[in-house]
Amino acid sequence: MTALRAEIDALDRQLIALLARRHALIDRAGRIKAAENLPARIGWRVEQVVANARHNAAAAGLEPDLIETIWRQLVEAAIAQEDRQLKGRQDDRHAD
Template identity: 35%
Template sequence: MTVSLQDLRVKIDAIDKQMITLLAERFQLTEEVGQYKAEHQLPSQDAAREAQQFQKIAELSEQHGLNPEYASEIYRCIMDVVIARHQELLMKVKV
């Protein structure tokens, strides 16, 4: 049985919805982390934590047959947004 292009797109749309839901949940949690860091005058970026995260992302990517470079690029974008937001929160506390 052949799957139609429309069927494939419906499946992709469902996955996109799940991804956005999870991304929103992740951003809510990172917002809380940013507020904590700002309140405690911690730096907005943690290089050691980032290195751990990228290592885990690479391992998970390989386990699922995904090119680790692709996943790392996506996570770099996510982390850049989070770090920028943490910097904003830190600046608000300093003012």
């Protein structure tokens, strides 16, 4: 059991590293959206990301409903991250 727990812990570290990479990509998306005057929430893209996650989950033998729940939380966190970034850009423009 000790070896299995160590393997799970190592995998968790890898997942966190991947989430950190995703976070950095969301920052990039926020900068692009600010430059192009786009909103943080783009409804069709949210649904596309969730549908992709469901499809990938099913292909990997995972429960699509569970993955959808997790991904919707992940996407909402990303939208909030972009909103903060977009709000910061607006505040910077008003400071001039």
